[in-house]
Amino acid sequence: MEVDIRLPIGFMFLLLGLLLLIFGLTTQADPEIYRRSLEINVNLWSGLLMILFGGFMLFFGLRARRSKTK
């Protein structure tokens, strides 16, 4: 496979996840914004989930790449 799709997927979710996580942290104190999501900081949690998933994809993508170059 010339382009390993796990790498762009991993990078994109890591990037978007970080973005949402940071946004979630900075808006944590704002009660207005999370009223509609039942007082749950859904940005923070989604961000975490996406970072985990992105990291998972990157881990396997990079591992495959390393074993190929060896």
Added chain:
Amino acid sequence: METSFALGWIDYTIMVVYFVFVLGIGYALKRYMKSSADFLTGGKSIPAWITGLAFISTNLGALEVMGMAASGAKYGMITTHFYWIGAIPAMIFLGLFMMPFYYGSKARSVPEYLKLRFDEKTRGFNAVSFAVMTIFASGISMYALAMLMETLLGWNFTFSIVVSALIVLIYTYLGGLKSAIYNEVLQFFLIVIGFLPLVFLGLINIGGWDGLTGKLAEVATSHGYATGAYTETWRPVASAADNPMGVEWFGLIMGLGFVLSFGYWCTNFLVVQRAMAAGSMSAARKTPLIGALPKMFIPFLVIVPGMIAMALTSDPDSGFSLPMKGASYDYDKVIPMMLGYYFPTGVLGLGLTALMASFMSGMAGNVTAFNTVWTYDIYQSYISPNRSDKHYLWMGQMATVFGVLVSIGAAYMAKLFNNVMDFLQLVFAFINAPLFATFLLGMFWRRTTGHGAFFGLLSGTAAAAIHHGLTQPAGATSLIKGGWLGTVVHVYPSEMAQNFWTAIFAFFTCLILTVIISLMTKQTKTKEDLTGLVYSLTPRTRDESKHWYQRPQFLAIIVGVIAVILSIIFW
């Protein structure tokens, strides 16, 4: 609480990041597009988990997402029949029994298989109808996206059309089928992660599954159904009067579970193309089976939000209500309304991006299927054969541009004449209904002849049209719903029931007439011609997997068992 769509910088940033990655994947694949096969068939090199996810992602277009959520709100849990009985058995059958012929033959497309197995006219009929259908499907996707963006965000209709068309065009033009498939995988994960918070928030809000069944039991009894009519799957279909969909178990299993489902999943080049792009026979056979695993759980992502929306609407205290469209609810707005109700800025951008991603995967899937059928089955076969491969690569790229341009036209046509679209979809339904009978006989009965296949297919299509013309769903007001032949022989309890029975009539007409005509005509194909195309003349494929648990058969058993367990849980 109010439903609103005030987007902030974070939401736009998420959209832009997504667009950059989608285009980047197309760009990264550009330098590998050296032959028409690279561009149109993905070079047959893609691992099974990727083609498997693309297999279901290309079907998980926004019309599917919004349509299934709408059905979830309208009919409740019995909508899952479109998955557990209406997709899984057909996907297993495709992987185990049909893929060896598609992948093992030299065919590069489904119409080309028909040419090898039968004759030129059967291929021509399938290729032309399929090409037209994909263009319109892509146009309708684009139209729906632009309409949605216009009503939700106030975006200009033409702006949305141009942007979405341009992005899809760029990444399919640069990287061909492979780019579409890779992006479908990315889009699949984005759709799952983008909609997941919606399901969670909705369930928390409504008091979990128990809260949901409790609320929907009230809705069911208020409509005169048993309490579980909206939250059970098999109990309500004992008779058509017991469920809001108006279908009974026999029509459901035969019409949806057998004819329509197998016709779609086993013969539609849009999905079969993904499996044919796999790197090996084993990977090709595993493609629909791997796809079936997440497919079984998609109902929880798209149907459950619809059910939650219905439950919220029935509760005046919730502050949520589906918008009206004439005398009934505008069910198609379920997903966007729910996004705007629960999602704060941030995940709102993510949810909308996921929705756009699903529109794009639907469009790109149609465009990449169109350019292959156009280039190989129409252009190379009838217009300009015996040219260099470079020429066909160029033609494939041109077909991509042309396909996108014509679908833009189709999108505007849908905006101007809504009835034309309904009419076209009806015609395509007639053409597709009998198709599986042709493939079934073609693959498993070597005596089937080209004349038998072609005229059987035509009469099946005619039977579908005649059945539709002679019947009506209850309460039909326009001739597009049926009864246009003047006399109404039978009135079905619902449109869905009518669709299922139209398919059943078409299938059996095609099956019986194909057999009769085949027996009356001479088989022109020799044994050698049919090797690799027909079951009895093809050596059994031995799966090359090292371990027994990597074989398609084992995977198929797992998929089947999970589907049965799910059906029993939600019986």
